[in-house]
Each structure stands twice: as structure tokens, then as C-alpha cells.
Amino acid sequence: MALFGAFLRGSFGLPKPDKPAVDRVKDLARMALRVSPETAFAVNEIACNDPGCPGIETVILVMEPGRKTRALKVRKPLDEVMEQDILQALDS
DSSP: OOOOSEEEBTBTTOOOOOHHHHHHHHHHHHHHHTOOTTOEEEEEEEEEOSTTSOSEEEEEEEEOTTSOOEEEEESSOGGGOOHHHHHHHHTO
16 A cells, blocks of 8 residues: 655644635735736645655645646745745746
């Protein structure tokens, strides 16, 4: 049986991030990326048990109409994400 190294927060007994925290990161991403109002975001925390992982990281999916979905990874928990972290993730 294969073991999964990462899983979404809110599954497997980890507390789910609160909506205001998710909305805050979505707003930061919208400002940092300067995208159209039609752009949708999905924000999740991923817990990783692999020794090379930061423990918990935030993944921001950017879904712009007519473009391929982008995934931005911030190596911090959701509550610690700042606008400069999102801008830095663009360069990764």
C-alpha cells in the first residue's frame, strides 16, 4: 500500500482553515497579481510529512478565463501568508 506524503488541511483530522483567512489570502493574491474580476482563486493548506517539506504550505490556484490554471506555492501556513510571499511564489 502506498502512503501519501501530502494531504489537504481539513482532511484526516486537521482543522479546516476559517473562511476569513482564506478570503484574506484570495484578496492578497488578487491585488498582487492584478488580475481581472473574473479570475477565480482556490486556496488550500497542504500538510506534508516528507522531510524536505516545510510541514504546512499554502497552495493558491489562479484560474483566469482563457488561461491555464496556475498553482502558486507559499512555504508557510495560510495565516502567515503576506502579499510579498505571493509575489515571490510567482518567481518559483
